[in-house]
Amino acid sequence: MTAQPAGGPGSMPTYLGMPAFPDAARTAVADSQLRRNLTHATTAIRVKRARAVAELDDWEQLRQAAKAIKDHTLANLGTYLLRLEESVTKAGGRVHWARDAAEANAIVANLVREAGARRVVKVKSMATQETGLNEALESEGIEALETDLAELIVQLGRDRPSHILVPAIHRNRAEIRDIFAREMAGVDPGLTDEPAALAEAARRYLRRKFLTATVAVSGANFAVAETGTLCVVESEGNGRMCLTLPRTLITVMGIEKVIPAWADLGVFLQLLPRSSTGERMNPYTSMWTGVTPGDGPQAFHLVLLDNGRTATLADPAGRDALHCIRCSACLNVCPVYERTGGHAYGSVYPGPIGAVLSPQLTGIADNASLPFASTLCGACFDACPVRIDIPAMLVHLRARHVDEDIRERRLPSPEAVTMAAASWVMADPARYARAQATSRAGRLLRRRGRISSLPPPLSAWTTARDAPVPPRQTFRQWWRTQHGADPGGHRAIRGHPGPQWPAAPRGKDPA
Numbered sequence: 001m002t003a004q005p006a007g008g009p010g011s012m013p014t015y016l017g018m019p020a021f022p023d024a025a026r027t028a029v030a031d032s033q034l035r036r037n038l039t040h041a042t043t044a045i046r047v048k049r050a051r052a053v054a055e056l057d058d059w060e061q062l063r064q065a066a067k068a069i070k071d072h073t074l075a076n077l078g079t080y081l082l083r084l085e086e087s088v089t090k091a092g093g094r095v096h097w098a099r100d101a102a103e104a105n106a107i108v109a110n111l112v113r114e115a116g117a118r119r120v121v122k123v124k125s126m127a128t129q130e131t132g133l134n135e136a137l138e139s140e141g142i143e144a145l146e147t148d149l150a151e152l153i154v155q156l157g158r159d160r161p162s163h164i165l166v167p168a169i170h171r172n173r174a175e176i177r178d179i180f181a182r183e184m185a186g187v188d189p190g191l192t193d194e195p196a197a198l199a200e201a202a203r204r205y206l207r208r209k210f211l212t213a214t215v216a217v218s219g220a221n222f223a224v225a226e227t228g229t230l231c232v233v234e235s236e237g238n239g240r241m242c243l244t245l246p247r248t249l250i251t252v253m254g255i256e257k258v259i260p261a262w263a264d265l266g267v268f269l270q271l272l273p274r275s276s277t278g279e280r281m282n283p284y285t286s287m288w289t290g291v292t293p294g295d296g297p298q299a300f301h302l303v304l305l306d307n308g309r310t311a312t313l314a315d316p317a318g319r320d321a322l323h324c325i326r327c328s329a330c331l332n333v334c335p336v337y338e339r340t341g342g343h344a345y346g347s348v349y350p351g352p353i354g355a356v357l358s359p360q361l362t363g364i365a366d367n368a369s370l371p372f373a374s375t376l377c378g379a380c381f382d383a384c385p386v387r388i389d390i391p392a393m394l395v396h397l398r399a400r401h402v403d404e405d406i407r408e409r410r411l412p413s414p415e416a417v418t419m420a421a422a423s424w425v426m427a428d429p430a431r432y433a434r435a436q437a438t439s440r441a442g443r444l445l446r447r448r449g450r451i452s453s454l455p456p457p458l459s460a461w462t463t464a465r466d467a468p469v470p471p472r473q474t475f476r477q478w479w480r481t482q483h484g485a486d487p488g489g490h491r492a493i494r495g496h497p498g499p500q501w502p503a504a505p506r507g508k509d510p511a
């Protein structure tokens with residue numbers, strides 16, 4: 001399955017032959033090895049994160065501060081982007097503006113050609129995955145080599161990332177060893193699947209590439225408008241090799257990554273590592289401002305990418321998705337992600353944030369099933385360090401999808417017909433009572449206390465779940481045996497005090 005380079009406003013690579021989420025998820029959950037790998041990895045990260053977060057008494061205040069900074073920045077995005085451009089230019093860098101993925105890729109390809117290079121080394125970057133940069137460069141005869149270990153595993157395995165932070169989370173050690181043994185030129189034939197041996201093999205392989213590369217491409221976690229400083233956080237140091245050794249550095253960054261000032265960076269550098277890897281701080285936090293003669297890259301280009309972000313900003317109910325700092329905490333706590341993995345989402349951004357961001361960047365129609373890929377349990381909101389209310393956004397996007405669907409259809413959908421019928425039945429007590437009595441016939445379909453298969457068109461419901469067995473008695477019948485009257489009719493019985501509901505526990509929903 002290959003990523004297709006994108007073109008046009010708000011575009012992202014799509015994956016050839018990728019089925020919609022419900023079909024892809026069905027295949028994924030049937031893969032027990034994949035589920036074991038995912039459960040092992042997400043459980044370990046969750047435990048580490050919880051421990052790191054519990055160390056801070058002011059975690060909630062930090063979350064509130066981060067949200068406030070993001071709200072303010074996005075409300076004044078134009079101002080801060082122009083300030084960033086001015087600061088980067090003053091420090092010796094050049095800023096390029098890209099409306100969409102195709103423009104960003106063309107800018108990068110031109111810059112690489114201008115630098116006289118045929119190969120670039122890359123720091124892990126979601127923005128360049130979003131634009132399909134590797135494939136675009138390849139079509140221009142330029143090789144792009146991923147240097148983040150997990151990205152390297154994905155690239156050598158001709159695979160796709162399945163997690164924002166740990167792109168090869170779906171692979172175990174034995175699978176990684178096989179990929180290295182098959183694809184890495186000059187690798188030790190006796191390579192084991194010990195983590196240290198795998199890391200050493202990758203280090204030797206990459207070191208040669210770092211020392212000969214003249215151009216590097218990176219993303220950015222943050223960009224400080226007041227000074228023009230770019231920031232990348234990572235765990236391995238491979239990113240820092242890319243950021244310091246080559247002569248030319250090209251950074252592709254989504255426009256929402258700008259923050260106003262250095263003081264703001266302090267908030268995010270506390271939240272991000274704890275939320276992503278469960279560490280107090282990232283092992284490597286690299287920052288650079290323009291170019292410094294005789295030190296590091298001597299040419300620096302910043303490509304500011306829109307690609308659907310301005311349109312997302314225009315939707316008051318959806319714009320908070322742009323607050324995301326790509327920590328991936330929401331993926332690690334999501335019960336749906338833990339069972340399906342990232343590939344099933346069919347988009348560059350998987351998990352809960354992908355379910356709200358991808359449809360907004362590229363249009364709901366392209367990702368129609370993603371807002372439904374959630375139980376709405378709310379774990380993503382609780383974990384999010386910038387307080388993005390993902391469940392509320394999912395409900396909003398579902399409504400938008402339904403509205404668009406209704407507008408486009410000539411005939412109402414089966415779901416709309418079912419809802420209209422249910423509404424008609426429930427609007428009248430007599431109709432409702434008759435429907436209840438009829439539904440008891442469903443008891444004939446039960447096998448061993450369950451209904452696992454309903455006849456069409458209701459069979460769609462039971463392909464993924466059991467249907468509840470109707471009780472022997474309806475609620476009305478039960479009430480009648482207890483009170484001698486229909487519910488609601490009790491007041492007609494002389495002297496009857498009305499329904500005697502047990503008192504609800506204080507502070508709890510009586511339901």
Ligand code: SF4
Binds near residue numbers: 329384
């Ligand atoms: S939505 Fe929140 S939790 Fe999820 S990746 Fe973004 S910042 Fe992290």
